[in-house]
Amino acid sequence: MKTSPHLRLRPDVLSRDLLASVVVFLVAVPLCVGIAVASGVPAELGLVTGIVGGLLVGAMPGSALQVSGPAAGLTVLVYEAVTHHGVGALGILVLATGLLQITLGAVGVGRWFRAISTAVVHGMLAGIGLVLIASQLYALVGVDAHGNGLDNLAGLPELVTGSLSGTPALSSCAIGVGTIAVLLLWKRLPGSLPRLLPGPLVAVGLATLAVAVLHPPVATIEVRGLIDSLDLTGLGDVEMLADPALLGVVLAFTLIASAESLFSAAAVDRMHDGPPTHYNKELIAQGAGNTVCGLVGALPMTAVIVRSAANVQAGARTKMSRILHGVWLLLFAALFPAVLELIPVAALAGVLIHAGGKLVPVAMVRTLWREHRGEAVVLATTALAIIATDMFLGVLVGIGAAVVKTAWETSAVRVEVEERDERTTVALSGSATFLRLPLILDTLEAMPKDRPVEIDLSRLRHVDHACRTALEAWTVQDNAGPRGTPDPAPRETALVAAAPSGDAAATERGDR
Structure with a gap:
């Protein structure tokens, strides 16, 4: 009652x-x-x-x-x-x-x-x-x-x-x-x-x-x-x-x-x-x-x-x-x-x-470590920061760690590589932010050099400015070919993204 x-x-x-x-x-x-x-x-x-x-x-x-x-x-x-x-x-x-x-x-x-x-x-x-x-x-x-x-x-x-x-x-x-x-x-x-x-x-x-x-x-x-x-x-x-x-x-x-x-x-x-x-x-x-x-x-x-x-x-x-x-x-x-x-x-x-x-x-730390390891890391980071510095700085460090953890989790991106029609398609889904650039660029660098590459961004929920800029720069650089190579074989790299307001996909291409 x-x-x-x-x-x-x-x-x-x-x-x-x-x-x-x-x-x-x-x-x-x-x-x-x-x-x-x-x-x-x-x-x-x-x-x-x-x-x-x-x-x-x-x-x-x-x-x-x-x-x-x-x-x-x-x-x-x-x-x-x-x-x-x-x-x-x-x-x-x-x-x-x-x-x-x-x-x-x-x-x-x-x-x-x-x-x-x-x-x-x-x-x-x-x-x-x-x-x-x-x-x-x-x-x-x-x-x-x-x-x-x-x-x-x-x-x-x-x-x-x-x-x-x-x-x-x-x-x-x-x-x-x-x-x-x-x-x-x-x-x-x-x-x-x-x-x-x-x-x-x-x-x-x-x-x-x-x-x-x-x-x-x-x-x-x-x-x-x-x-x-x-x-x-x-x-x-x-x-x-x-x-x-x-x-x-x-x-x-x-x-x-x-x-x-x-x-x-x-x-x-x-x-x-x-x-x-x-x-x-x-x-x-x-x-x-x-x-x-x-x-x-x-x-x-x-x-x-x-x-x-x-x-x-x-x-x-x-x-x-x-x-x-x-x-x-x-x-x-x-x-x-x-x-x-x-x-x-x-x-x-x-x-x-x-x-x-x-x-x-203690019991909560054990549970978090099994089920939500990132939360356990934030908890331990906050506690250790308070011991090492003081209360105020320790809490600020803990809040910063929580923000970084959340940013890392919300920026989760999935990279799928598909081979079809003599073209390699790298499809990104999820959220592409600067935190995930190393993973994305490492995947692109590993692509075969003798096949056209298409980077499909249409499945992304979000792509931040830093990530998109880096992808555009990689596309231009890849189309330019390796430096010092005489008459490199032509290869076309395309960056494909969903157009604003749900229009058909817009394709940005750069040719050597």
């Missing part, structure tokens, strides 16, 4: 939304805090983004059931921005991202994000996941990461051999590995308990309890207080956008946050039978949320598939569930901030390593 406006007036629907909001809140707390810590900003800023995602974006039109907040997919990019430009630049970056998203949604660009190749999106998420895992492995043992993705990956052997020698590192590693083990095993337990309690909450809760009881020498979260963590963005901060590097970060934020949100919306729509997402309105809602987050200096937000799936699976029927989840986050941040100080950093690293692993679509 389709969700209707009358549903929100029914007590049974409100009770289901209330239960779903509690489930989403329990999932969101460790993720909001962990993403903030991994991004290099105070833990409270992750909660602020979750609060804005619930109270503001949750109340706006767009998608009825998907939940917004800080996302693991932006962690690496935020960390790089904070490292290079400082925490003070985060507010204006997120604010500019939000305003750009609102503009794109208002002019109707939201629906065009669906045109981005899914291979590029999954490659982007895979690259993010691998970089995130590499950086959080350092946090797992209580040491600082080297920096970018390549440096972190290159330093892993040294991390394994050198960093696990002391008691603090071993204790931290035990906490992190234990957290990952709980996350992997929790859903496999029998009974209803795994459905009632989210795995991330259980894993972090058990790790926190272990630290409180055993007192191992591991680092815990530093708490500054909700108000003290906010850094309001002023008019003077706008001057930072004159830096081209910061504008590149804004474009990267916008592209990744928008694509992730709208692809998440498409996935969530398949999970419920309620109203489908209005993509332009959803992009405006995400932009409004990022605008507010930017004004208070919080993390950028996207729609998050993990929390959204938990919301749907918990039985949510209206947007009230995501609004209430924002209320619970606000109450938690205001009333129980001291609880955060008990959470070990290694446990949050374990949560993010698990989340990063889920971003790497």
Whole structure:
């Protein structure tokens, strides 16, 4: 049954939304805090983004059931921005991202994000996941990461051999590995308990309890207080956008946050039978949320598939569930901030390593390699480019690879050689573009020199200017005969193409 406006007036629907909001809140707390810590900003800023995602974006039109907040997919990019430009630049970056998203949604660009190749999106998420895992492995043992993705990956052997020698590192590693083990095993337990309690909450809760009881020498979260963590963005901060590097970060934020949100919306729509997402309105809602987050200096937000799936699976029927989840986050941040100080950093690293692993679509890569090898290449190219460079350039490389793949596939041409009436006919069908010129010209060069040649273009759906020009030039050159040959035997080469508007075929001939 389709969700209707009358549903929100029914007590049974409100009770289901209330239960779903509690489930989403329990999932969101460790993720909001962990993403903030991994991004290099105070833990409270992750909660602020979750609060804005619930109270503001949750109340706006767009998608009825998907939940917004800080996302693991932006962690690496935020960390790089904070490292290079400082925490003070985060507010204006997120604010500019939000305003750009609102503009794109208002002019109707939201629906065009669906045109981005899914291979590029999954490659982007895979690259993010691998970089995130590499950086959080350092946090797992209580040491600082080297920096970018390549440096972190290159330093892993040294991390394994050198960093696990002391008691603090071993204790931290035990906490992190234990957290990952709980996350992997929790859903496999029998009974209803795994459905009632989210795995991330259980894993972090058990790790926190272990630290409180055993007192191992591991680092815990530093708490500054909700108000003290906010850094309001002023008019003077706008001057930072004159830096081209910061504008590149804004474009990267916008592209990744928008694509992730709208692809998440498409996935969530398949999970419920309620109203489908209005993509332009959803992009405006995400932009409004990022605008507010930017004004208070919080993390950028996207729609998050993990929390959204938990919301749907918990039985949510209206947007009230995501609004209430924002209320619970606000109450938690205001009333129980001291609880955060008990959470070990290694446990949050374990949560993010698990989340990063889920971003790497191993099963999809196997399927694509068997059925759509070109898409698998685009996915891998995007992921490797992100690891080797950065998020923005990596996505651009992925989009370029997708365009090249599509151009190559759509320019497929079939070359048929027929011998008849003492004439060789080379018939081309499909689409002849410059990408296929080597194949076409190699075939023509292999034709016998003692027979007339006819190049039949009448079966082509499309022939671009470069290809036609090259064929005409080859025809003229072939008719001219080999240079340095005295009195070459006459041979006639003809280029035959369909005339405009379906007229009879026009033949262009060149005689020596």
